[in-house]
Structure formats: structure tokens, C-alpha cells
Amino acid sequence: MTRITAGRRHPLARYAVLLLALGLLGGLYTFVASTTGRADASIAAGRADDVAEGKKLFQQSCASCHGLNAEGSNVAPSLVGVGAAAVDFQVSSGRMPLARPEAQAPRKPPPPWVNETTIRQLSAYVESLGGGPTVPAPEQVDPAKGDQAKGGELFRANCIQCHNFVGAGGALTRGKYAPNLSESTPTQIYEAMITGPQAMPVFNDSIITPEQKRDMIAYITGVRSQVDPGGAGLGRIGPVTEGLTAWIVGLSLLVLAAIWITAKKRQAK
Amino acid sequence: MSITTVPKPIAGTSSFLDDRLGAGNFLKRNLRKIFPDHWSFLLGEIALYSFIVLLLTGTFLTFFFKPSMGEVPYEGSYEPLQGIMMSEAYASSLHISFDVRGGLLMRQMHHWAALLFIGGMMVHSLRVFFTGAYRKPRELNWLIGVLLLTLALFEGLTGYSLPDDLLSGAGLRITEGVAISLPLVGTWITFFLFGGEYPGEDVISRFYSLHILLIPGILLALITAHLILMWVQKHTQMPGKGRTNENVVGAPFYPAFMVKAGAYTMFTFGVIALLGAFAQINPIWLFGPYTPADISAGSQPDFYMGFLEGSLRLMPAWEINIAGFTLPMSVLIPALVPMGIIMTGLALYPFIEQWVTGDRREHHIADRPRNNPHRTSIGMAAVTFYGVLWLLGANDELASFFHISLNATTYVGRVLVFLGPAIAYYITYRICLGLQRSDAAVIGHGVESGVIKRLPTGEYIEVHVPPNPGIEAHMRGKAPVPMLPGADGDGDGERNGVPPKQLRGPLGRLRVKMSRAYGGEKIPLDDGHGHGEEHAAIGSGEDRSLTH
């Protein structure tokens, strides 16, 4: 006990806590991500129940903005026809429910009531209002089945103008931004493409086929897990951080060297 | 242990060379040439040694690089691009990165060295500017320096475009867009540069010739001239004890300065190798091959082009159509005006200053920046102008990193680009005067010693002691900024009678007015009295304490 208390004051303690928290968070994401895919199959089984449960959840957590019957309001869009995929994307990535009105809903840890079941129930309810895109099956988003090279071409043609060449994200107009894709699960990437959350445009399945989407997912997940052969990646955002490094590291080191070379010699003792 | 005879091989070679070149005379005069010591005098060497790294690594890269825009399928070892059609230039750059041992290191060192080359030139030119080391007789070397900086920007631009990846292509596209917007000759320049329509199939090989032959050749010639002039004119020195306008104080070239320069070469090489090993630069494999149809968010030029990118982003829309011809002002102004202001301003400054101060003397003692407050303020205003543009060149990254509105950064930038330099001017001027005052206080009253003394009356005072003689000499190196002969009347030029002919008329009067503002002594040092002998000296043996 005392050792733990003493350990709390250790300079590394805060990093340990941070790591622990990040680990837990990551675990939660993995759990959420791995389970959402299965939501589909179970919809058929307990559909009626799910819709009823989902409606309850909706009225507790969503209706204050989206309206009692998801008809929308002046602060939030109607959810009729957005589909299960949109619900799964928004809720599993923590974007909804919104903490406060902003230019754009940020990714954040989902609230405690969010889990596989509640997402499935909410999705079932929203889907019952008017159909819409469904949550993809796990093999539809399996990066291992995709072709990275083909996916890369499509990614460069359609995505990097906003999300940057490795999905590091970028700025849009008036405070909006294209988010970093480093934490997005394959399912969420797929759902984002078919539903077009917030400012993002829609890439429907009839133009960019599910196979092509899987190729893009393979490229995105492949590149983001790829090591940087040249050393520290510097955020992979291009020349801005490189220039900063040249000045802050390169030139500073050389100025220090110059100062050392020319420093006035100390008096002999 | 000292050597009594020169070793045979060296003696033999030396007399062989002396018999044929008369090298002895040159060496007699130059072996013990004195170089003054100050850390800031080494900044230019960063650029010099980076240039050597550029030549060495660049030569290595040319052994493997294929400057061709012919389309080939990629068959190298980077999997995510296998089978993709790309130019040979891009494919060979990938080959260098993944399939040549040391290739990635050389590529990265080349790029880091390029950034340090231009960064080094920038800090060096700031040092020269703020210490007034461009003054007579060094104006020509200053002009060579400005030319070097300009050429280095073009050298960087042509090199940036060579790998033909998506990022370098974006830079090329902007270059084309700017070139084609030039009045009268724009389309001609573009079609000649690209051998037809953009992008064509010629530009990479043409940029390659410029990048590895023409521009480096000129750079090398100019750098040589720069060094020879520096050698002949001898380096400036900081004011200090025993240092006058007629001497140089420091260490001899052989052996001390030679080894120092060697050490600094190794430092520069080493830091570049360090960066090349541990910090990734320009990961072209992540960008993909160039196509004019695609672009990535956050497409940026290298830092030295950032100010142009920023000024293009700042400019509001403006296009003029007259008589069937188009003047795209929102391209022309930002692309030409800031660069013009900065480069022309740099080139002309020594001559403008001479015109304003009427000072035609040779200067070999560097000014401390505080001692010429207007010059320092003008310099800081220019730095701020450049800095705002530079910052705005990265406004999308700033907006996304700090979660601020992209548009807000632009609006703020549009104001700051005018307001910033004015504020910087004012603040710098006040700081310079403040520093001059503190110098005057040190000279006039001595230094606070940290020693508190109680007087018989019960009063406590801090003992002031005279400053270190070296530092006092450094401070006393200050001279009033020269003024035109007609301008030194106390705020009234007419008092000395009729002003000389060239100072009459509106331009002449402006010149006198500027001279009066620019020149003169703002905060005179307490002069000619020794170390404040009017103050009571407290005798304490050797320690001549002063009280105040």
C-alpha cells in the first residue's frame, strides 16, 4: 500500500497512468469494433425487441436534438433513412451523442452505455424508420482480402485531398476538418464512405464497389501500420514539420557547435 | 616535442609546387592570416559545408536517378505501389530509397542538407545585416550573397520537382500556374519550359540539367568568389579591447582556424547524417506517383518557398481584363511582390544606407545591432513580414493542429502582414534604445556587484564595480550612426546656412530628414571620464568599488 502511494509520486507515474488509460481505451475500441460487425446477423433474430429497445435508448440519449421520432430539429438533422451504418459509425466512434455543439463532432471515447447491444438496438430502431445503408459484414471490410496497390490509386483519387496522403487529416473551411484516420476501424471507414458523415461526401456502393472499398481499407490500414524507413515520421504531414525540424534540431545543433568552437577559454585554475 | 626539420614528403611536394607556382609567396602572406573569433561568424559556414554535402550526396543520387517522364509499371520492392504506372523518375527514386544500400540515407541527407543550406544562408545573411557587415568595402560580397540566396531558391525548386511524386508535382503545377499568369510572355515561357502543354514529357529532364549542372555551377563560382572576397577583404570583427578599424585580432589560419573550420565541417556533415538517419524527410513512397488530377491535403513546399505559398494564400481574389487580355493580379502580386521586396530590399540596402548617412568610409568593426536601432528595426520588420507569410504558408496545418478556423487564419494573416512589421519595428526600436541605456549605465556607473554595504549613516547601498575591461571595450566600440553633413544640426538643418546643392529640393530634404532620423547618437555613453570617477570610489585594496 505504502509502496503504491510512494510510487504515485514517481515522475514516471503519470506516464504509467496515461499508458494504462490509453490501453483501456484501445481495448474498448477493439471490443466495440470487433462486435459491431456481428450486429447485422442478430437483427433478424430479435428485430422487434431491438427496435423497441432502440427506441427507448434513442429517446433517452438522442431525442433531445434529433426529435422524439428522429424527425430532426433546427440543431440536428433528421435520421429517417440514414441507415444502420450511420448509427453504428457515429455512436461507435463516440461522435454521437454530441457533448456540445461545435463546428464538427470530434471522435471521442463513447459514453459508458454504448456497447455492442445498445448500438445494435439503436441501429435497428433508426433503420426501422426508413431503411438506408446497413452495417457491412466483417469479410467486406477485411484488409487482408484487399489489394493495397489498387486501393492506393482509389485512395489518392478520392480521399487524400481532405484526409492527407496517409490519412493524417487536414483542415476544411470555417473550423471543419477531415479527421485523422489512425484510429478508425475498417468497419468505420467503410461506413463513413457509404453514409457521408457530417461534411464528408458519400461514396455509394454502385460507383465505388464494395470490393474497391475493401482495397482502399487495405491501403489505409496497411500504410498507417507501416514503419517509417527513414526514421521518425514527423507526423507524416509533409514539409512543414520537416522545415521545423531543420531549424529547431539541425540549425540549433550547429549554432551550439559554433558556440562551443569559439567559446572563450576559461582561465586556467 | 617540436620538429626541427620538415618531413621529406612534405618538403619535397612543397618545393615541387613552389618551383612551378611560386606558392611560397602566397603562403608566406596567408598561412598566419588572422581570423577573428565569434560564434556568429561561423553561420555562413553551415551553408558552405551543406553545399559540399549536397555535391557529394547529389553525385551519388545521379548514379541511380533516371530523369525521364516515360511511364513504366513499378516493379521494385515497395509493395503498396507494385504494378502502378509511374514515371521512370519516380520509379528510380523509389529504387534509390528501397533497393540501393545507403540510397535512402543519401536521399535524406541530400534533402536535409538542402534545408540547412538555405537555412544557413538565411541566418548568415541576418548576421551580416544586423551587424552592418555589408558596409563598404563589402557591398559586392553582399550582392553576391543575395544572388546566392536567390539562386539557391531556384536550385531547391528544381530539385524538389525531380522525384515526380504527387507532392513535387503539386509544386510543379503551382510553378506552371504562376509562370503562365505572367503578362505577355506567360504562355510562351510555360510552353517553352514544358516543351508544350503542361506537364508534357520534358520538364523533369530539363529541371535535371538545371539542377545538377547549370545552377550548381553558378553557385560554385559565386561561392568561390564570395570566399575569395572575404579572404582578401579580411573578416570583420566585433568591437573589443585592442580591436580597431585598422587591425584584425584573432587566431591564425594555420593551424588554429584550419582545425576549427575542419571541426565545423565535420559537425555540419555529422548533423546532416544524424538527421538523415533518424528523421524521415520527403517520404515519396507515401505520396504516390504524380498525376495532375490528384492532390493531398497539406501539400506544402519546402520551408524556403513557404513565404511565397503564404502570400499566394493571403491574397484576396483579383483579376483584371482589359481589351481581351487578362491580368491575374491574385497570382502576380503575391508571387512577385514579396519576393521582390525582400530580394531587392536586401540588394539595395547597403546603398540606400550609404545614401541616407552619407557615409563613405570603410568599416571593419561590426556594429552591435542595438547601436544602429533603425537598421535593426528595419531588419526585424522585414523578418516579421517574411515570418507572417511563412506562417501563413502552413495555415492549413496550423488550423488542423490547433483546431482553429482556416478562414480565420487567413483573415488574421491579411492584417498581420501589414501590422506585424510595424509593431516589430516599434518594439525593436524600443528594445535597442533600452539596451543602449543599459550599456550606458554599465559604462557610467559600473556593474552591480551583488555586494550590499552599510554606510555609517545606516543606509544600505549596493556596491558597483567597473566592468570587465574586455566587455567595456566591447561596449565602447559604439560609434554614432553617421549623418549627412547638412543634417547634424540639432533638429534644424538650416542653422549651418544654406544646405549643399544635392540636399535642396524635395528629394534632398527627404534625404536630410531621413538622415537625421536614422543617424546620430540616441543614447550617448558617459564618455572620457574613465570608469565613472565622479562617483565616489571606495578604496578596498585592489578592488576599486563604486557606489551609486
Add this chain to the structure above:
Amino acid sequence: MTDNNHDIEQPEGRVPKRVIGTPSPATGTSVLGGDERPGDRGVPGVVPQSEETARKGERIAAFCFLLTLLGGIAFIVSYVVFQVGDIDSARTSNVALGGSLALALLSMAAGMVVWVRLVMPKYNMVQERHTMASDGQTREYVTETFKHGVDESGFVKRPLLRRTLLLAAAPLGLVPLVVLRDLGPRYSDFPEKLRHTVWGEKTKNGKPRRLVVEGTGAPIRAADFNSPGGILSVVPEGYEHDLNALAKATLILLKFRPEELKSGTNLNWTHDGIVAYSKICTHVGCPAALYEQTTHHILCPCHQSTFDAADGAKVIFGPAARPLPQLPIAVDEEGFLVATADFAVPPGPSFWERGDAEATVRENGGHA
């Protein structure tokens, strides 16, 4: 400030004591005065290092140089040991080669600095400077020699010689300019080339050119591109990999709900809420393709020109002065999207000969 200068009697040799908490009068490079010693700044001369210091310097420098030796060997060994051929091995090789090289170079640098600072004497030598200008006599001599030379050469005296030489040099001087002519293409109607894109050409079998998806090359069935808020990067059929064509002809295809389209958009050139704009920014030609489906903003990532896609892509922010040109589209008999004509105005960045093409179109009622 009160006048508190008083003479105080102090015992001989008594040095004032430092107050606790204030810096010591003798620390480091403070501006306080100190004893002058030979070799200090200001006293000319060369002061050798003490043998003790020099020996210490020798040892440190030697250690550094041995590190350089190790680094150099490590570099050669790494070159042989670490092969490349994939991302991970490239990383290993790069770190090993660069790390050993940096170690070698930096320790060499450190060794040399120690050598100068601890082994070599302290220098404070003085050398005279001389004004750069040569003395009057020399100048006079040069002037005279120059005048003699002019006379002797006859350059001034013999105008025929002079004039023919200058005349002869003129065409020779133009040679370097003339030979550069073939840098550019043979044709010189550059502005005409810039006014047209491949959208204006029919395909080989005489049909209007189809729009195909960039990256897959698939034609686009209008009925499939049916999600409002959708965007596609589109290239001309048959020119999917022709960079010259793409530099002018690349499109973004947007799908709107019919009620979202505003008056700036030419509805005759749309099909069922599908609008095609040039992707090439009218500022300096970057692909402008950051599309926000909620606001219908198209943003160019290079210089942040922003266009309102629902309103004829008119400029609402940034340096671009003209809207993105709209391409007239329709569907062919199989339901695929085709271009019915070329852009009415030249796409891409402005150029001198361009003129106000938009005004011409407006005058002609929407046609070029």
C-alpha cells in the same frame, strides 16, 4: 535617485562579502572586472597550454578519433550486413548506416574541437588591415596604361574596325537565344491549345465522350450515382493515363438534391442533379477537390480558394478570381454520363491571352 555617494573607510584588503542569494561576483562570464592575465583577450600573443591541459586534451581527442574509427568500421560492416529490399530492412539499413556515419563524423568534430581548445595555444594575434583602394600613383599608372592601350590598338582611331566588329558580334550574340527555339513546340498558337480540352472531341466511333471514374476507368451510369452529397473524381474515357489531357480535363462530379441547386449553376448542363465542374483550380491549377457535402464548399488545398458548388462553383473565399468551369453533361442511350460539349471557357489558371471568356459566354446566352 538619491545621492548616496559617500567615502567609506575600509580596512585594507578587505573584500566586500557577498549577500546570500545574489550571484557570486566572480561567476563565469559575468561583466564584472577581473585580473588581467597574459593570454586574456586584449593582450596580443600566443600563450601555450600547460602540459597538463595539453595531455588531457590529447587523451580526449584520441578517444574521439577512436570513436570515429569505430563509426567508420561500423558503417562498412553495416553496408555489408544489412541488405535492403523491403520497408523494414530499409529502415534497419538506414539507421545503421546513418547512425554509424553520424557517430564517426560528430566524434571527429568533437576531437578536433578538443584539439584546438586544449592542445593548441591560446591565440590573440593582431594583424594590420590596409584600405582596399590602391594608392593614387597606381591608379594613375593604370589609367595611363589604359589610354595607351586604346591608342595602340587603334580601336578609337579606326572606326571601320570598331563598327564591323560590333556589327559582327550582334548576330553571334543572338545564336544562343535562337537555338533555344525548339525548347518549345513547333506551333505557337499556345492560347488556342489552352482553350480546348479532350471533352470537345468525339470518340473514334463518333459518339460523345463518356465520363469515367478516376482510378478504375469505369463509365458512370447516372442512375447509379444517386446518393445526394456524393462526389467522384472523373476523367475522360480514353485519356485515363494521359497526363496532358488530365491537366485540363479532370472533373469532379457532384450529386445534388434538385432543390439545392442555385441560379449560378447552368441547369441545362446538369443531369438529374448531377453537376460536373473542372477539378483544376482557376487560381494556379491545383486540383480543387475538398468537398463538404453539408455546405457544398469546394476547397482547393493549395491556396484555399473556396467555391460554392451549388451555385455554379462561384468563388466565396480565397485568391481564385473565377468560378470552376462547368461541363455540359447528359446521358447516352445506355444511361452512361457523357460530355455534350467542351467547357464553354478555358479551364485552369488564367493567362495573358485568355480574356474575359465568361463575359463572352454570358453575352452569347450560355454558349461559347
